Amino acid sequence: MVSKIEQTHPADPVDAGEIVSTSRDATSPPVGHPLTTAGPLQTTLIKPDSGLMLPDLGAVWEYRELLLFLVWRDVKVRYKQTALGVGWILLQPLLSVIVFTVIFGMLLNVPSGDVPYPVFALAGLLPWQYFSSSMSRVGTSLVNSSQLITKVYFPRLIIPASGVLSTLVDFGIGFIVLLALLLFYRMPISPRIAWIVPFLLLAIITALAFGLWLAALNVRYRDINYLIPFLLQLWMYVTPVIYGSAIIPERYRFLLALNPMTVVVEGFRWAIIGKQSTDSVISIPLFAVSILITLVTFVSGLIYFRKTERTFSDII
Amino acid sequence: MTETVIQVEHLSKMFHIGRSRQQHDTLRDSLMAGLKSTTGRLRRQDPATDQARDDSFWALQDISFEVQPGEIVGIIGRNGAGKSTLLKILSRITEPTQGQALIHGRVGSLLEVGTGFHPELTGRENIYLNGAILGMRRTEIEQKFDEIVSFAEIEQFLETPVKRYSSGMYVRLAFAVAAHLEPEILLVDEVLAVGDMEFQRKCLGKMGDVAKTGRTVLFVSHNMAAIEGLCTHGVLLKKGRVTSYGPVKDVIEDYLADQKAPAARSVGGVLGQDPTSGVSILDIGPLDRNGAFVPMTRSGDDLNLAVTLQLERAIPRATVTIGLNDVYGTRTTVLHSSIAGFPLSLDTGAQMVTVHIPKFQLKAGSYTMDVQVFSGMESVLWAPSLGPLMVESGDFYGSGKLPDASWAGYFYASQAWKAAPSAEGQKS
Numbered sequence: 184m185v186s187k188i189e190q191t192h193p194a195d196p197v198d199a200g201e202i203v204s205t206s207r208d209a210t211s212p213p214v215g216h217p218l219t220t221a222g223p224l225q226t227t228l229i230k231p232d233s234g235l236m237l238p239d240l241g242a243v244w245e246y247r248e249l250l251l252f253l254v255w256r257d258v259k260v261r262y263k264q265t266a267l268g269v270g271w272i273l274l275q276p277l278l279s280v281i282v283f284t285v286i287f288g289m290l291l292n293v294p295s296g297d298v299p300y301p302v303f304a305l306a307g308l309l310p311w312q313y314f315s316s317s318m319s320r321v322g323t324s325l326v327n328s329s330q331l332i333t334k335v336y337f338p339r340l341i342i343p344a345s346g347v348l349s350t351l352v353d354f355g356i357g358f359i360v361l362l363a364l365l366l367f368y369r370m371p372i373s374p375r376i377a378w379i380v381p382f383l384l385l386a387i388i389t390a391l392a393f394g395l396w397l398a399a400l401n402v403r404y405r406d407i408n409y410l411i412p413f414l415l416q417l418w419m420y421v422t423p424v425i426y427g428s429a430i431i432p433e434r435y436r437f438l439l440a441l442n443p444m445t446v447v448v449e450g451f452r453w454a455i456i457g458k459q460s461t462d463s464v465i466s467i468p469l470f471a472v473s474i475l476i477t478l479v480t481f482v483s484g485l486i487y488f489r490k491t492e493r494t495f496s497d498i499i
Numbered sequence: 500m501t502e503t504v505i506q507v508e509h510l511s512k513m514f515h516i517g518r519s520r521q522q523h524d525t526l527r528d529s530l531m532a533g534l535k536s537t538t539g540r541l542r543r544q545d546p547a548t549d550q551a552r553d554d555s556f557w558a559l560q561d562i563s564f565e566v567q568p569g570e571i572v573g574i575i576g577r578n579g580a581g582k583s584t585l586l587k588i589l590s591r592i593t594e595p596t597q598g599q600a601l602i603h604g605r606v607g608s609l610l611e612v613g614t615g616f617h618p619e620l621t622g623r624e625n626i627y628l629n630g631a632i633l634g635m636r637r638t639e640i641e642q643k644f645d646e647i648v649s650f651a652e653i654e655q656f657l658e659t660p661v662k663r664y665s666s667g668m669y670v671r672l673a674f675a676v677a678a679h680l681e682p683e684i685l686l687v688d689e690v691l692a693v694g695d696m697e698f699q700r701k702c703l704g705k706m707g708d709v710a711k712t713g714r715t716v717l718f719v720s721h722n723m724a725a726i727e728g729l730c731t732h733g734v735l736l737k738k739g740r741v742t743s744y745g746p747v748k749d750v751i752e753d754y755l756a757d758q759k760a761p762a763a764r765s766v767g768g769v770l771g772q773d774p775t776s777g778v779s780i781l782d783i784g785p786l787d788r789n790g791a792f793v794p795m796t797r798s799g800d801d802l803n804l805a806v807t808l809q810l811e812r813a814i815p816r817a818t819v820t821i822g823l824n825d826v827y828g829t830r831t832t833v834l835h836s837s838i839a840g841f842p843l844s845l846d847t848g849a850q851m852v853t854v855h856i857p858k859f860q861l862k863a864g865s866y867t868m869d870v871q872v873f874s875g876m877e878s879v880l881w882a883p884s885l886g887p888l889m890v891e892s893g894d895f896y897g898s899g900k901l902p903d904a905s906w907a908g909y910f911y912a913s914q915a916w917k918a919a920p921s922a923e924g925q926k927s
Contacts, residue, residue, distance in 0.1 A: 225605055226601070227601070227602045228599060228601055229589070229591060230594075230598075231595055231597060248636060249631045249632060249634075252627065252632075256620065259620065259624070260619050260620065331614060332592075333592065334611045334614040335592070335608065335610070335634075336591040336592050336606075337634075493593070493594040494593075496587070497593055
């Protein structure tokens with residue numbers, strides 16, 4: 184006998200919902216399943232989803248091992264089959280500093296206070312390069328992972344998150360180069376240098392904030408792939424990486440607050456070199472506005488990401 | 500007391516076919532579409548918006564069924580019946596448009612073997628990475644590592660990047676990781692359709708072991724023999740709806756009965772169409788001596804298989820392909836005009852494309868036909884599961900005899916035999 188499914192009722196319209204994962208508590212009836220008697224049984228409800236909400240950060244935490252594996256893969260693969268290998272991580276900041284020093288420090292004579300221009304440049308380049316490579320990684324991360332997205336479930340937020348984490352390795356090595364440079368110029372390293380941690384955190388969140396928007400949009404509009412390098416190039420020129428913010432006329436300085444990376448870059452310089460030598464013009468109100476802009480972009484980016492993430496596999 | 504493990508209620512999934520693929524791929528298209536829909540709204544009734552509604556396609560419609568613990572459920576149906584979509588929804592890769600599914604237990608899904616494998620990483624590294632991607636914990640992978648390596652038979656190549664692996668080794672490693680996934684519910688899609696015969700048998704054995712441990716498995720495959728051998732229950736999908744559900748033997752019977760049903764010939768004169776390219780298919784089938792469509796052909800006959808197409812624009816460099824599938828959905832052969840070396844040029848209007856096959860080799864049975872038409876490299880029509888093409892037994896060998904139908908085989912091959920003294924024997 185074949186049992187036929189009753190199909191007389193049209194599908195009931197379903198309320199807006201989400202995937203709810205709960206663990207069965209002790210009061211639930213026991214399940215007669217040999218494999219499930221050991222631990223709590225996970226229950227998953229799959230429903231259409233709508234409305235605005237933040238991604239499920241608990242699910243990201245549950246998949247933290249996968250996040251670490253993806254970061255590890257990124258780092259490992261990036262320099263595999265290159266003759267210099269990890270040497271490239273050292274060479275990238277070094278070569279940039281040399282080029283910048285020759286062009287801007289020597290030929291164009293960009294003022295760097297009392298500080299040797301190479302130190303001045305690297306203190307700014309270090310956070311900028313971190314931000315730039317992170318944001319472009321995050322922005323293209325979903326499209327580059329389409330193979331995974333269409334075949335396996337995991338919280339999609341893991342992919343952009345691995346983008347900002349894997350670049351931290353490069354940052355760490357660049358930081359060692361910077362310390363070596365400071366020693367070379369016999370400059371003092373003060374405890375103030377610990378301040379780069381909150382500034383780095385701001386750079387991470389800024390890269391993630393803008394990257395999340397770009398990544399989610401990139402799934403639908405591949406234009407973003409072309410936009411990202413252009414955007415980053417423009418962004419670098421409006422950020423005081425090769426020059427100090429002091430050369431900007433007083434009445435335009437409020438514009439600096441619109442760019443959170445100004446705060447990051449000048450913050451790094453201040454932490455590494457000290458305010459007296461760089462003429463930094465960053466003030467507390469500027470700082471506050473920048474953080475606000477980053478947070479608003481970050482939260483809205485998370486919401487937009489959440490709203491679109493479950494259609495990624497259909498349109499990617 | 501048993502409790503339902505998977506409860507699917509009125510699940511439906513809609514895709515926008517034309518829209519996601521054709522328009523909106525770039526910002527400019529999106530902006531243009533926005534403009535168009537605004538002007539359309541101004542004019543109130545616009546044929547373009549009606550057409551947009553036609554673009555929606557229900558891959559699944561009002562699916563309901565339940566799975567009890569320990570059941571091995573085979574999901575069967577023709578290409579495009581919605582099997583993979585169902586599995587993707589249950590794996591949470593895509594979300595349903597309507598309805599819901601309630602799942603009790605940890606779900607592991609295998610929609611592909613080797614997902615996330617990175618060619619630059621070594622076998623060892625990929626085992627960890629792939630395991631994590633499939634949802635295994637690191638401790639779990641460490642525990643099963645040796646077992647995975649010996650199952651895949653890659654001991655000596657553990658430290659070699661997988662890009663240097665042969666395709667067989669690659670697939671073995673990928674499947675080995677997947678086979679050691681031990682969730683309470685396993686969703687498997689077609690992954691057995693890879694690897695050599697011996698390895699396939701090993702995989703089927705492994706799947707059987709999984710079944711014996713009381714896990715619940717949902718298994719999508721075109722391989723009816725595998726489904727019949729492994730599954731306890733079956734769900735038959737047809738055009739996005741469940742048409743049969745129950746013990747696997749009954750469901751397979753229903754599936755085969757449905758395959759043998761006489762062809763529903765053209766509805767409104769059109770078997771399939773691609774609204775964006777304006778190519779449609781009006782008829783397909785064998786021709787008799789007078790050039791008229793007939794319902795069947797015979798093995799060993801010279802077959803003239805014809806396709807009638809309707810074109811809005813001429814295609815100067817056209818390719819027509821016809822894939823022939825047996826009742827189990829196994830692709831038996833593909834007829835391909837370009838690969839066979841016949842450049843085609845199609846004019847506007849109704850065009851008949853005929854392929855001549857001397858001494859048709861497929862054995863008696865019912866075959867569905869998947870037709871695809873290309874303009875240059877671009878697909879302009881995809882019309883799966885047409886027909887069926889009925890093939891009767893014919894005197895293929897001209898000997899008046901044919902091999903028994905129960906002997907394994909898909910086709911007849913022309914052959915000539917002889918016996919002569921062998922040089923090898925003289926040496927000893």
